[in-house]
Amino acid sequence: MKILVGELIHEGNSFSVERITLEDFGPVYGDDVFAPDSRVRGGSAEGIINTLREAGVELVPAFFGNASADAALIYSDYEKIRAAFVQALQDAGEVDGICLALHGSMYVDGEDDPEGDLLTVLRKLVGPDIPIIASLDMHATVTQRMLSVVDALVGYHTAPHVDRYETGSKAARLILRILQDGINVKMECIQIPMLLAGEQSETNESPMKELQQAIVAAEEREGIFHGSYFLGFPWADSPHNAVSIVVVGDAKQGEMVVETAKELAKGFWDRRREFRFTTEAYPLDEALRIALSCTEKPVVIADSGDNPTAGATQDLTIALRGMMENNVKNAVFVFVVDAVSQQRCAQAGIGAKLELALGRLEPVPGGSPLTVQATVQYLGTAQGIECAVVDIEGITVIIGDKRRDSSDIRTAVYDPEFLTELGLNPFDFEIIVVKSGYLSPEYQAIAARKMLALTPGDTNEILKDIPYQKVPRPIFPLDEDMEWSI
Numbered sequence: 246m247k248i249l250v251g252e253l254i255h256e257g258n259s260f261s262v263e264r265i266t267l268e269d270f271g272p273v274y275g276d277d278v279f280a281p282d283s284r285v286r287g288g289s290a291e292g293i294i295n296t297l298r299e300a301g302v303e304l305v306p307a308f309f310g311n312a313s314a315d316a317a318l319i320y321s322d323y324e325k326i327r328a329a330f331v332q333a334l335q336d337a338g339e340v341d342g343i344c345l346a347l348h349g350s351m352y353v354d355g356e357d358d359p360e361g362d363l364l365t366v367l368r369k370l371v372g373p374d375i376p377i378i379a380s381l382d383m384h385a386t387v388t389q390r391m392l393s394v395v396d397a398l399v400g401y402h403t404a405p406h407v408d409r410y411e412t413g414s415k416a417a418r419l420i421l422r423i424l425q426d427g428i429n430v431k432m433e434c435i436q437i438p439m440l441l442a443g444e445q446s447e448t449n450e451s452p453m454k455e456l457q458q459a460i461v462a463a464e465e466r467e468g469i470f471h472g473s474y475f476l477g478f479p480w481a482d483s484p485h486n487a488v489s490i491v492v493v494g495d496a497k498q499g500e501m502v503v504e505t506a507k508e509l510a511k512g513f514w515d516r517r518r519e520f521r522f523t524t525e526a527y528p529l530d531e532a533l534r535i536a537l538s539c540t541e542k543p544v545v546i547a548d549s550g551d552n553p554t555a556g557a558t559q560d561l562t563i564a565l566r567g568m569m570e571n572n573v574k575n576a577v578f579v580f581v582v583d584a585v586s587q588q589r590c591a592q593a594g595i596g597a598k599l600e601l602a603l604g605r606l607e608p609v610p611g612g613s614p615l616t617v618q619a620t621v622q623y624l625g626t627a628q629g630i631e632c633a634v635v636d637i638e639g640i641t642v643i644i645g646d647k648r649r650d651s652s653d654i655r656t657a658v659y660d661p662e663f664l665t666e667l668g669l670n671p672f673d674f675e676i677i678v679v680k681s682g683y684l685s686p687e688y689q690a691i692a693a694r695k696m697l698a699l700t701p702g703d704t705n706e707i708l709k710d711i712p713y714q715k716v717p718r719p720i721f722p723l724d725e726d727m728e729w730s731i
């Protein structure tokens with residue numbers, strides 16, 4: 246039995262002024278994915294690969310790439326990725342199935358539904374009878390085109406996503422049931438007109454916690470294999486944006502599959518007004534004032550409007566300016582991307598004092614570039630990022646030359662270890678301002694208190710302030726009093 250496997254993970258922020266390229270995916274082709282140091286480790290692609298291998302399946306590895314969350318991809322490089330999948334399929338001759346690890350909210354300049362496009366191209370090549378299954382991120386934007394060509398979509402059950410490997414494994418086990426046990430699958434998707442930020446839908450907090458429990462309970466039913474909430478991605482201006490409830494089950498129990506999806510969708514919509522920030526959230530000045538009055542340390546504040554884990558450029562200095570204006574000391578700012586300033590610091594050397602125009606060079610209201618007097622304290626590399634650690638009016642500021650290294654899928658702002666690698670002890674600071682949305686488990690573990698600062702930027706948490714043009718209307722909560730029923 247031969248199954249084509251591959252990975253394409255990218256959560257595309259359509260508001261970012263930047264564009265990414267193929268290289269940002271750290272692309273791996275064909276058999277190279279089986280190398281011991283392969284970067285798919287721990288993710289859904291590895292779950293798919295290991296589960297199918299253990300079942301004795303011959304794998305046809307296509308393309309593997311993970312750009313995490315970032316700006317939109319240029320179209321010509323998307324075409325190269327699609328061509329790599331097509332080439333692998335054509336080289337393999339016939340396959341019995343296709344099982345892919347996708348994100349679902351990819352964004353390409355000139356193509357607002359790349360996963361739908363890719364899956365359609367693959368479907369045309371293999372014909373209608375070969376099963377195609379994809380695992381998706383919980384923040385996937387499910388489209389009609391995707392639904393029309395796949396047999397099943399299987400999503401994460403957790404946010405933060407700690408079940409990525411397991412989800413890939415579930416997708417693989419499902420395709421094995423189809424191919425080995427001859428099961429026919431029925432998939433039902435109900436879409437709710439709703440935009441929802443990840444910062445209001447962590448699965449260990451209400452109401453997502455109970456909604457997720459309802460999915461798990463539904464999966465216990467006879468004939469139901471998988472249920473998923475796909476929450477969409479509010480920082481893409483997409484005509485496909487919605488919350489999607491997908492239930493996959495035995496075609497013999499088709500009615501049960503449909504009824505279960507309806508029940509879960511109704512349960513979700515009924516609780517729509519209960520979604521709130523799962524972390525204390527304040528305007529920046531208020532967050533800083535509260536942090537300054539805290540006796541325990543460190544207080545960790547997310548600069549949520551410039552959150553690279555949702556594709557922001559990470560080059561805004563609005564939060565830093567706020568820290569300076571509020572006379573914040575003994576704090577660290579993690580971290581602003583500015584390759585020119587980082588290089589100037591590196592050339593000046595440790596101990597040097599210099600004036601920097603910090604942050605994005607085009608003027609941004611309230612923030613960048615920010616003229617500062619900096620003293621270089623440390624120069625080094627952390628997670629593949631060249632960094633300068635400088636002191637600015639008593640605030641330790643990390644300046645990086647890029648958001649992330651494309652050979653390392655770890656997101657630097659997710660892990661306090663990034664500070665340690667630069668010779669900084671996170672517990673030395675009273676306040677840590679980190680460019681993030683909801684805090685990673687690692688930052689939550691060290692935070693004496695955690696807050697979201699509601700700053701402007703590419704990942705503005707105040708969705709009503711975002712200049713959407715393509716998002717379908719009406720949509721909750723932009724159209725707060727809208728009616729909807731199944």
Ligand SMILES: [Zn+2]
Nearest residue numbers: 382383384406
């Ligand atoms: Zn996600």
